[in-house]
Amino acid sequence: MTKLNFKKNEYTPLYITIIILFVMMSLINGHKFLSLNNLQAMAYQMPMIGLLAIGMMVSELSGGINLSLVANANFNGIFIYVVLSWLTKGDMSSANLSQVLIAISFSFLITMIIGFINGYLIAVLKIPALLETLGMMTLLKGLSLVITEGYTISGFPNSLTFLGNGDLFGVPMSLIIFILVCYIVHIILDRTVFGKQLYFTGANQTAAKYSNINIESIIIREYMLSAFFAFSCSLIMIGQMNSVKATYYDSYLLIAVLASFLGGVDPAGGFGKIMGTILASIILQIISTGLNLMRLDPFMVTAMWGAIIIFVLFGKELVKNLHRILNRRKRMA
């Protein structure tokens, strides 16, 4: 019975890919890849891809997309800087805990407002999500550029950077935050009425409408949830880069779309689970770390990330064809 379940589990191909990639990278790189340091480094970096990918996934559940995710995260970091330097009158590194908390809660508020505006324009005014978030992305990036004048701003207090680069008993804080956030969102998506209604809205909007679901409120809340990931990203980002800038992680935006797709999210809406997206993020991270250890060009990593989607498509078709041939044989016998 368990065997049958394993066969039917939609994540089996992802698990197999992870194992193959892991073994392959360990064989190529030897102990360098398997060392505790390297595994720790991977656990330290993975949450960035993971959070962005899940934020993207949440927005794709209703058939939308959120291109403003990375710009939103950068804007948050810069907003935290603005509030902190205003509270401490320019000397950010001397901020005490309560000031940091005030800055974080302000930035949380502004993220929710951005998420609300995104959701409102998409749900109520029926603007295609791709367009609306493209405009929002440009606007937020512009505001970030105006505030920072294009410079990198550093000097954050240790209590804030700890969230990104600290560790607890050897486990990176970023990973702990990642797991915590994933767990909360897992509860929201899979255990609440809102989550069920969101999946239903994405799968069939007309049916959802006639089932007395308030689609507009669902989509607005969805984009606020998506923006929440931009918020958690910005907290980790400040620690990992020890600074903020308007253009950090720009190239990760499209990677997040790829990761969510690789994790089984249907861009037309209605399907996609957190687990799949997490697994896909792990795959991308293994590729990236493995290729880096082989001292290959970082651009080789982008090429591989692009290639893997096409490989997956080829592979899926191959498996489908094999199934068809096997089934035909069975029927013949």
Add this chain to the structure above:
Amino acid sequence: MKKQILEVLKKREMLLFLIIVAISLFVQSKSPSFLTYENISNVLKACSIVGIFSLGVLIVTISGGFDVSFVAIAQVSEYLVVWLLLRHIQGNIYIAFTLAILVGTLLGLFNGFLIDHYKMPAIIITISTQNLFYGIMYVITEGRLLYEVPQYLAPLSTNKIFSAVAANGAEYGISTVTVLWFALAIIVAIFLRYTISGRSIYLMGGNSLAAQRIGINITKSTLMVYGIGGAIAGIAAIAHISIIMTVIPNSIVGTEMDTIAAVILGGASITGGVGSVLGTILGVILFAIINNSLTLLQISSSWYNVFIGGIILASIIINALQLKQQSKRKVRVKVEA
């Protein structure tokens, strides 16, 4: 008569044109050097590359597709063509164009094949191929710059028509790159309006099922659309080399969203079936004018994105409100009838 005027005013092209005129007049009143022949020809030259790109993006967008890989395609064909011309082929500018169009078309067809064969969302496929093309090129070339570029490519951007001489002795005028852009725009406009293939692209974007039912071969059309998109990216590649006369592997990567935004602002619908060449040209020119006037008014260029984002959001909100009113009116008519 009044109704007709209102109809014209409601058109996107007219709206854009009025915005452009308003901005121009405002900037002109602050900085008199704006509406001079010299400045205008410079602005047009500066936005020619984006202008050429936008024509390919327009065709893909009208067909209901989406393409973010065109910049990567242009980058690859730039590198490949210059490398071939330097090492292997004695050429001239026509051979350069032919090669670039060939490379662009092939890469575009690859996109079209993946999108059509696997029935995958175009955005996913083109993001992957963008990474793939760009990554492979960077790995093979190791990011080296090509400083030597065949000299016969230069006249395309340095030649000018209607040239005049400025007070300091510099020659200025409409660059041939701009002429190329407008010529291509006219060809694309004729293609979209008067040929069966062109009309079928609109139908495909507007209602793919209906297009299929009346006998349009969706596979062929998809391949054609992405092939043309790639070919136009190839043309833009040669124009770009001619302007900067070096091949920098990452010089235009990251500008794809600007081009897409200009096309959308020009009235093309992201869901397909709607869009015009004139609107796209006006969209590109509006962005270029904003960029130029920031410089003339001595405002920090970091404001550029704020204005662009604001304009995109404002225009789509206005559009959405108009649509909402229209649909309300439609309902009312039904009730009365």
